[in-house]
Amino acid sequence: MKGSRIAALGLVAAAVGWIASGHFMPHENADSRAAVRAPDNEAKLFRVAVQPSGLVQHQQKLVLSGRTEADRKVTLTARTGGVLTELRIRRGSRVKAGDIVAVLSDEARDAQVAQARAVVNQRRAEFEARGKLIASGSIPRLELGNLESQVKIAEAQLAAALAEQDRGYVRAPWDGIVNDVPVEVGGAAFSMAGREIGTLVALDPMLAVVEVAERKLGGIHLGAQAEVRLVTGQTAAGRVRFVSKMASQQTRTYRVEIEVANPDGAIPDGITAEVAIPLAATMATRVPRSALTFSSAGDLGVRVVGDGDVVQFAPITLAADEQQFMWVAGLKDGARVIVEGQDFVREGQKVAVTASAQQTATADK
Numbered sequence: 001m002k003g004s005r006i007a008a009l010g011l012v013a014a015a016v017g018w019i020a021s022g023h024f025m026p027h028e029n030a031d032s033r034a035a036v037r038a039p040d041n042e043a044k045l046f047r048v049a050v051q052p053s054g055l056v057q058h059q060q061k062l063v064l065s066g067r068t069e070a071d072r073k074v075t076l077t078a079r080t081g082g083v084l085t086e087l088r089i090r091r092g093s094r095v096k097a098g099d100i101v102a103v104l105s106d107e108a109r110d111a112q113v114a115q116a117r118a119v120v121n122q123r124r125a126e127f128e129a130r131g132k133l134i135a136s137g138s139i140p141r142l143e144l145g146n147l148e149s150q151v152k153i154a155e156a157q158l159a160a161a162l163a164e165q166d167r168g169y170v171r172a173p174w175d176g177i178v179n180d181v182p183v184e185v186g187g188a189a190f191s192m193a194g195r196e197i198g199t200l201v202a203l204d205p206m207l208a209v210v211e212v213a214e215r216k217l218g219g220i221h222l223g224a225q226a227e228v229r230l231v232t233g234q235t236a237a238g239r240v241r242f243v244s245k246m247a248s249q250q251t252r253t254y255r256v257e258i259e260v261a262n263p264d265g266a267i268p269d270g271i272t273a274e275v276a277i278p279l280a281a282t283m284a285t286r287v288p289r290s291a292l293t294f295s296s297a298g299d300l301g302v303r304v305v306g307d308g309d310v311v312q313f314a315p316i317t318l319a320a321d322e323q324q325f326m327w328v329a330g331l332k333d334g335a336r337v338i339v340e341g342q343d344f345v346r347e348g349q350k351v352a353v354t355a356s357a358q359q360t361a362t363a364d365k
Helices: 002-024 030-037 109-136 143-166 357-364
Strands: 047-052 056-077 084-087 100-104 169-171 176-180 196-213 225-230 235-243 253-260 272-288 300-305 311-315 317-322 325-329 336-340 352-355
Touching: 047 300, 056 317, 100 196, 109 143, 196 235, 196 272, 225 253, 253 272, 272 317, 272 336
Parallel strands: 047 352
Antiparallel strands: 047 336, 056 196, 056 272, 084 100, 100 169, 176 196, 196 253, 225 235, 225 272, 235 253, 272 325, 300 311, 300 336, 317 325
């Protein structure tokens, strides 16, 4: 019994010694030697997707919200007294320059014209008769000047009577559309002079008016083409006709007018419009909106992969917005822009680079 205990204790001591020998004196093998030789730089790198930038001439556009405005507006008014006897227009009527839109009562204007014309005929007859006597020497030659002045006075009175007669007719000064008619036939007062007859607007051409900030004013030039989109969905092409040289005292912006052809009057006055004015072309590249990020200093830019696959930050300036994509300036041609994983790496970090899914799909096509 004592001998078996001694044998058991010996076996336990041998097992403990064998285990201890493996802990304090490890045995080398192929795997352990390979692990010792493995360099630290073969540790797994963070993988990012990149897209190479390509610089192209990009036409920038200044997009502003404004309104349409009729090129000309005028209030048609009576220039003399009388009763409104005839009204030849109504709301929406189209008129031509010189068309009679309203007629006032005669008020003896025709009689005044007839009287003035009779006086003219009389003075001319006297001038011819006395002129013969002056030529023969029967009447002093000094009378010639008096006769001539009487004829001219009579002709002036006739011209004034004709002008007063014409004031009884209210005419359209230019082509347009009647927008409002606030009077009715039979309306009268002690004097119709200055009384509003109607409102006339010219819808061709139509103006799209926007207010431009002073920093953007330098890129707008007279004659530049522009695109106009109305809130109704209508689109039209126009050109810059006027750029104000004085800023608004309230907004410190400058009025810019874009002239748009509107022969059928389809574009109304006072409707909301979006105007896109092209600016000078710049070298820019197109990147996904999601690629944009901020540096630790708060600068807007993108992260790129530089030499040695090391992450760098590249500041950029925005050139145009296309919702999902952005046109940016400031990148070098061929720069590898990180489009996936840019928010999980930092400047100076080495990364594993792969092509973006969009670039791969484009290459496959």
